[in-house]
Structures are given as C-alpha cells and as structure tokens.
Amino acid sequence: MIAKTIRTCFPIAAAAVSDKAEEINKLNVFPVPDGDTGTNMSLTLGSVVKELSSLPADADMEAIAAAITHGSLMGARGNSGVITSQILRGAAEGFVGAEDPITSADIAAALRNSVKVAFKAVRKPVEGTILTVLRDISTRADACAKAKDSYEDTLDAIVVEAYESVARTPDLLPVLKENGVVDSGAFGFAIFLENFVAAALGRTTEVEEISTTFEGTADSAREGALDRVKIEANDDWEGSEYRYCNEFLFKADAPFDEDECLQFLASMGDCELLVGAYPDYKIHVHSNTPNLVLEHMLNLGQIYEVFIHNMDMESRERTAKIHEDQDASEQASEPAKPLGYVAVAAGSGEAEILTSLGVDVVVSGGQTMNPSTADLLDAVSKVNAEAVIILPNNSNIRMAAEAAANACSDKQVAVVPTKTVPQAFSALFAVLPDSSLEDAVEAMTEAASEVRDGEVTCAVRDSAASDGTPIHAGDVMGIINDSIDVVGSDVKQVTLDCINRMQEEEEGDALTILAGSDMSDEVFEDLIAAIEEAQPDLEIDSHRGEQPLYPVIFSIE
Numbered sequence: 001m002i003a004k005t006i007r008t009c010f011p012i013a014a015a016a017v018s019d020k021a022e023e024i025n026k027l028n029v030f031p032v033p034d035g036d037t038g039t040n041m042s043l044t045l046g047s048v049v050k051e052l053s054s055l056p057a058d059a060d061m062e063a064i065a066a067a068i069t070h071g072s073l074m075g076a077r078g079n080s081g082v083i084t085s086q087i088l089r090g091a092a093e094g095f096v097g098a099e100d101p102i103t104s105a106d107i108a109a110a111l112r113n114s115v116k117v118a119f120k121a122v123r124k125p126v127e128g129t130i131l132t133v134l135r136d137i138s139t140r141a142d143a144c145a146k147a148k149d150s151y152e153d154t155l156d157a158i159v160v161e162a163y164e165s166v167a168r169t170p171d172l173l174p175v176l177k178e179n180g181v182v183d184s185g186a187f188g189f190a191i192f193l194e195n196f197v198a199a200a201l202g203r204t205t206e207v208e209e210i211s212t213t214f215e216g217t218a219d220s221a222r223e224g225a226l227d228r229v230k231i232e233a234n235d236d237w238e239g240s241e242y243r244y245c246n247e248f249l250f251k252a253d254a255p256f257d258e259d260e261c262l263q264f265l266a267s268m269g270d271c272e273l274l275v276g277a278y279p280d281y282k283i284h285v286h287s288n289t290p291n292l293v294l295e296h297m298l299n300l301g302q303i304y305e306v307f308i309h310n311m312d313m314e315s316r317e318r319t320a321k322i323h324e325d326q327d328a329s330e331q332a333s334e335p336a337k338p339l340g341y342v343a344v345a346a347g348s349g350e351a352e353i354l355t356s357l358g359v360d361v362v363v364s365g366g367q368t369m370n371p372s373t374a375d376l377l378d379a380v381s382k383v384n385a386e387a388v389i390i391l392p393n394n395s396n397i398r399m400a401a402e403a404a405a406n407a408c409s410d411k412q413v414a415v416v417p418t419k420t421v422p423q424a425f426s427a428l429f430a431v432l433p434d435s436s437l438e439d440a441v442e443a444m445t446e447a448a449s450e451v452r453d454g455e456v457t458c459a460v461r462d463s464a465a466s467d468g469t470p471i472h473a474g475d476v477m478g479i480i481n482d483s484i485d486v487v488g489s490d491v492k493q494v495t496l497d498c499i500n501r502m503q504e505e506e507e508g509d510a511l512t513i514l515a516g517s518d519m520s521d522e523v524f525e526d527l528i529a530a531i532e533e534a535q536p537d538l539e540i541d542s543h544r545g546e547q548p549l550y551p552v553i554f555s556i557e
Contacts, residue, residue: 002061002102003059005102005200006068007052010049011052012195012196014042014048017192018042021042024187025038046075048067048075051067052068055067068088073085073282076275083131088114090117091113104147104149107141111141118131123262127173128169132168137165144157156197162194167182245286246269246307248283251281252279253302261274269285271285336386338387340384341388341389342388342391344365344392345362346421349515354424354425357425360384366393373404380408387412389441390404390413392415393418393421418448419448420451420455422453423448426450429447452480452556453553456550458474465484466484478497485501491519492530498554502556510539511554511555511556516546518551
C-alpha cells in the first residue's frame with residue numbers, strides 16, 4: 001500500500017509544484033538568487049516522476065526508493081533541487097521495511113531519516129530555509145507518534161506545521177525579512193507536501209479543516225503563510241560575492257576522498273554540495289571560476305549534464321518581471337480609460353516618442369520583423385481601456401492589425417492604417433481629449449494621410465528605381481511615399497535629394513527626422529546642419545529613432 005500510494009501521489013504533488021513554479025520563483029529575489037527555485041524544484045520532481053513511471057506495476061518500496069533516489073539525483077537542479085533530492089531520498093529510504101497499514105510511527109521514522117540525510121548533505125545548514133521546515137515537520141510527526149495519533153491526523157498535522165514553519169522563516173533569516181518574503185524553497189516544499197497528503201487521503205483539492213496556531217484572522221496555516229508572502233522587487237542588491245551557479249553530474253573513476261573534495265569546492269565559492277554515492281554524484285557550487293571546478297573534477301572522473309547559470313543576470317531579469325507584474329496589477333486596479341493605443345515600432349527611440357505621445361503598449365516590429373495577430377492581441381489585452389486603436393506603422397502589418405481588431409471580443413478595437421512611425425506621430429497629435437473611438441479614428445486617419453514620408457536605406461539586391469535607373473546591391477536608396485525615387489552612394493546626399501525633391505513638389509513647413517541605430521550622433525548632426533542650410537525655412541524636429549536597417553526616416557508636413 002505504501003509503494004502504491006507514493007507512486008500515485010508523487011506525480012500529483014509534483015504537478016502542483018510545477019503549476020506554482022512561477023509564484024515560487026518570484027520569492028527568490030534576495031541574495032543569493034540560485035537560479036529559479038520553483039523551476040529547479042519542478043525539474044527535480046519531474047525527473048522522479050519519469051523514473052517512477054518506468055517501474056513495473058508490482059514494484060516494491062525498495063525499488064521505488066531506489067527510483068526516487070536516482071531520479072532526484074540525476075534531475076536535481078540548483079541548490080534547492082539538490083537539497084530536495086536528499087529530502088526525498090531520506091524519506092523514501094525511511095519507508096523501506098515499513099508494513100501496512102502505515103502508522104504515525106512510520107511517518108515519524110521516515111522523516112527522521114530524511115532530516116539525517118538532508119542535513120548531512122549541507123555543510124553549513126542555514127535556519128529559515130527548507131531544512132528548517134523539514135526538521136519542524138519531523139518534530140511534529142514525532143509528537144504525533146508519541147500521542148499515537150492516526151496516520152491521517154499525522155499527515156494533516158505535518159502539513160499544518162509545514163506552512164507554519166514557512167511563515168516563521170523571515171524571523172529566522174534576516175535577508176528574508178528585509179525583502180518581505182518567506183523562503184522560496186520552503187514554500188515549494190510545503191506546496192509539494194500539502195498536495196501529496198491531499199492525494200494520499202483521497203482529497204481532490206487542498207488539505208481541509210486544518211487549524212492554525214497563528215495569531216490573527218487566518219483560517220488555516222496555509223493562509224497564515226500566504227499572508228507573509230509579500231513579493232517585492234529588490235532594486236538595491238549589489239550582487240553576490242559569487243556570480244555563477246555551477247552544477248553537474250559526476251561519475252568517479254575510482255573511490256575518492258569526498259570530504260577533501262568538498263573542502264576544494266568550498267575554496268572555490270559557497271553553497272557547495274556533493275551528494276550521491278560511488279560512482280554517481282551530483283555537484284553544486286557557487287563560484288566565480290567554474291572552469292577551475294570542472295578542471296579539478298575531471299582529474300577524478302567524468303562530468304556530464306553541466307549547467308552554469310549567471311545569477312546576476314537571472315536576478316535582474318526576475319526583478320524586471322516583478323516590476324512588470326506589479327505595474328500590470330496597479331493598472332488593473334484603476335478604472336478603464338475611454339481610449340487607449342497600441343503602436344508598432346522598430347527602434348527604441350521610436351518607442352520612447354510613441355509612449356510620450358500617449359501610446360500604452362509598443363509592440364516591437366517593422367519592415368523585416370512583422371508582429372503576428374497574436375502579438376497585437378496580447379498588446380491590446382494589456383491596455384486598460386474600453387476601446388483601443390492600433391497603429392501598425394507599416395503596410396505589411398496592417399492586415400495582422402485588422403485581424404486582431406476583429407478577433408478581440410472584450411473591448412472595441414479599431415485600426416488607423418499608418419504606414420510609418422512619423423504618420424503615427426501626426427495621428428496621435430490630432431486626437432482631441434474625450435474623443436469617441438469613431439471620432440478619434442477619423443481625425444487620426446485624416447492627419448496620417450496628410451503626412452509625406454521619406455526613408456533612406458541600402459539595397460540588398462539589384463533592382464531598378466521608379467524611373468528605371470538601375471539599382472545595385474549596396475546602393476543607397478531614397479524612398480518617397482513608397483516609391484524609390486533617388487539612388488546614390490551617400491546617405492547624406494540621398495537624404496538631401498529626397499527632401500529637396502519633396503519640397504519642390506509641395507512645400508512643407510515642418511520636417512520630422514529620425515536617426516537609425518547605425519548612424520552616429522556626429523553624422524546625424526552633420527546631416528541636420530546640411531538640411532538647415534539647404535532648406536532654411538523648414539522647421540526641423542530631430543530625434544534618435546534607433547530603427548535598424550534605415551539610417552534615416554523622415555516626414556514633411
């Protein structure tokens with residue numbers, strides 16, 4: 001029965017951790033961020049599920065314990081994953097030999113063995129982590145066994161204790177309290193345990209009717225722990241002493257001194273772990289010199305499944321994601337405004353200008369990277385407005401924009417068929433406050449139609465200009481209102497020729513011009529000076545557009 005229960009319940013609990021992986025990851029925003037805890041624990045548990053699924057249907061507890069030990073060791077990721085593997089190993093081995101029906105004493109014995117194995121794997125255990133929660137639930141199980149509680153009551157009791165212990169972690173580890181979070185690994189472990197117990201007791205949802213010793217209004221231990229899960233971005237962290245999380249599997253050529261190896265790993269960094277048994281081991285260490293770690297271990301055997309993570313970069317990415325989620329949450333709590341905007345832009349400078357003009361979401365894209373209908377729909381969904389206008393800013397994107405407008409069912413969406421970013425600038429200026437969707441679309445469409453555009457780029461293959469002039473790959477082309485009208489060899493001269501020709505056809509008052517990512521500030525300033533000299537009556541509004549492929553984009557009105 002024990003073997004069957006574990007095989008049935010383990011995949012359910014592992015799936016619950018996988019579902020909550022992102023939530024667990026967000027807690028890990030304090031020094032030292034060891035990868036993504038939720039993801040690492042999920043991958044570790046998933047490896048066990050795969051190993052268990054390969055066993056025959058009549059596998060006994062000894063075979064299951066071996067599968068859990070091997071699967072968790074081979075699949076362990078990150079510090080949290082490696083420690084989780086040892087927790088699982090100790091508990092599984094502790095159940096070998098237990099007879100059915102299971103008792104509270106069996107549970108207590110298995111958890112005592114789990115504590116023994118897991119704490120042995122960590123050279124410097126830290127209070128306020130997953131190890132603390134493991135020890136606390138073991139102590140609670142011992143108390144239940146002494147009181148001769150039923151195994152059902154014991155399982156419920158250790159789930160309560162797990163969440164209570166999670167909630168206490170900020171009081172034990174200062175860095176948690178400073179950042180307003182509970183320990184991520186401990187929280188993930190509690191989620192696993194809760195869902196394993198729920199499955200073992202035949203429940204389809206969460207552990208029910210469990211009391212709490214918390215002071216306050218929480219109705220359960222889970223809610224009490226969650227009350228302390230206050231995820232905040234940590235913007236003032238200056239970084240860990242060690243940058244790289246280094247982990248790999250190791251097969252020893254011959255028995256070696258494990259203590260001496262651990263001392264070497266400690267000399268390379270911190271969070272060193274060496275778990276397993278000859279000849280198969282899992283090694284983990286934070287270090288600034290992962291190459292030296294690998295070179296040393298190569299002298300003792302073979303290494304494989306090597307993962308090296310830059311924790312500085314991971315921390316910045318995680319913090320940015322938290323800011324994004326917080327901004328979205330704050331926006332969602334505000335009442336929807338009448339009208340919002342989505343626009344497409346190829347350059348960061350273009351995006352900044354569009355945002356300053358009131359665009360809510362800028363989608364990255366342009367001539368050579370057209371966003372999909374799904375991309376535009378996603379952008380529309382992020383705009384907290386009753387109606388949204390999409391500015392495609394490219395003829396090739398117009399159909400995708402119209403498809404997105406037609407597919408959106410929860411808000412009104414319309415498209416103003418802008419062909420260029422400068423057209424979008426003029427269209428946004430034309431909108432009056434409190435305009436209805438219909439009035440705004442009409443005014444913006446009219447304003448965009450009055451803009452005459454020019455673009456300068458280089459030919460990628462041989463062709464011909466509108467008047468038949470040959471174009472060779474590498475030539476500079478001046479495009480006026482979608483027509484290749486100027487061909488030359490110099491960006492500055494082609495730009496001047498385009499502007500002069502457009503002014504001769506119809507004199508305008510204002511020029512908006514954007515420099516591409518490949519044009520330096522010095523070259524751009526020189527170009528502006530040349531335009532001012534050639535067209536002294538033209539008011540020039542120049543910006544860094546940072547668009548790729550097009551050194552110059554401009555419009556005349």
